[in-house]
Amino acid sequence: MTETLRFGDLDIAFDDTVLRPRPWTLEQSRWAADLVAAAPPGPVLELCAGAGHIGLAFVRLTSRRLVTVDANGSACVIARANAAAAGCAERVDVRHGDMREVLGAGERFAFAIADPPYLRSADTARYPEDPLTAVDGGADGLALVRVSLEVLDRHLVEGGGAVLQVLDAAQADAVAAFLSDAPGARLAVAGVRVVDGHGALVHLRG
Numbered sequence: 418m419t420e421t422l423r424f425g426d427l428d429i430a431f432d433d434t435v436l437r438p439r440p441w442t443l444e445q446s447r448w449a450a451d452l453v454a455a456a457p458p459g460p461v462l463e464l465c466a467g468a469g470h471i472g473l474a475f476v477r478l479t480s481r482r483l484v485t486v487d488a489n490g491s492a493c494v495i496a497r498a499n500a501a502a503a504g505c506a507e508r509v510d511v512r513h514g515d516m517r518e519v520l521g522a523g524e525r526f527a528f529a530i531a532d533p534p535y536l537r538s539a540d541t542a543r544y545p546e547d548p549l550t551a552v553d554g555g556a557d558g559l560a561l562v563r564v565s566l567e568v569l570d571r572h573l574v575e576g577g578g579a580v581l582q583v584l585d586a587a588q589a590d591a592v593a594a595f596l597s598d599a600p601g602a603r604l605a606v607a608g609v610r611v612v613d614g615h616g617a618l619v620h621l622r623g
């Protein structure tokens with residue numbers, strides 16, 4: 418059954434094939450919109466977009482073009498409908514597939530949002546209403562976060578940035594440690610916002 422939820426000034430449709438939109442994640446859209454003002458020109462990217470609301474609320478605050486990516490085909494159908502309802506279908510390109518595969522080798526983005534699954538596999542049973550592929554981040558919860566970092570490292574322009582959503586301050590610290598240990602990584606953590614009781618947002622500088 419399709420439901421609709423108010424997200425900022427958008428009406429976002431979703432159903433039980435995707436993660437139910439969390440109102441707190443509007444903070445991610447707004448922070449990204451603040452930061453992108455200082456980014457180089459060019460399109461922006463959303464990895465793991467689900468119903469597409471975070472990227473749509475972000476891109477509506479800018480004049481940039483947006484590419485969204487999700488491995489769930491149903492999520493992509495919903496995200497396209499949400500982009501049309503938001504009046505920005507012509508500048509939103511929704512791509513279905515694994516984030517490692519759907520971007521062209523030469524594609525570069527000025528800024529990005531990423532919302533990968535980040536629960537430890539052992540904890541997913543506590544959230545039976547959420548699609549497993551939307552929340553299962555592997556044994557340590559960070560498998561898809563690491564993939565997102567690798568994709569961002571490859572596809573962000575020099576001087577670009579991103580806002581990555583993770584579970585908590587401990588995962589944000591793990592992201593910083595992973596990047597400082599990764600040979601040749603261009604990305605670095607520039608700031609963290611913990612949204613109490615909800616999650617954490619990591620500003621990455623490219």
Ligand SMILES: C[S@@+](CC[C@H](N)C(=O)[O-])C[C@H]1O[C@@H](n2cnc3c(N)ncnc32)[C@H](O)[C@@H]1O
Binds near residue numbers: 436437469489532
């Ligand atoms: C935590 S949900 C976030 C969805 C949405 N951004 C939100 O906040 O509701 C993670 C999303 O990542 C997608 N996903 C999981 N693995 C992926 C992969 N390898 N490549 C692209 N998308 C993936 C899932 O289908 C799911 O929609």
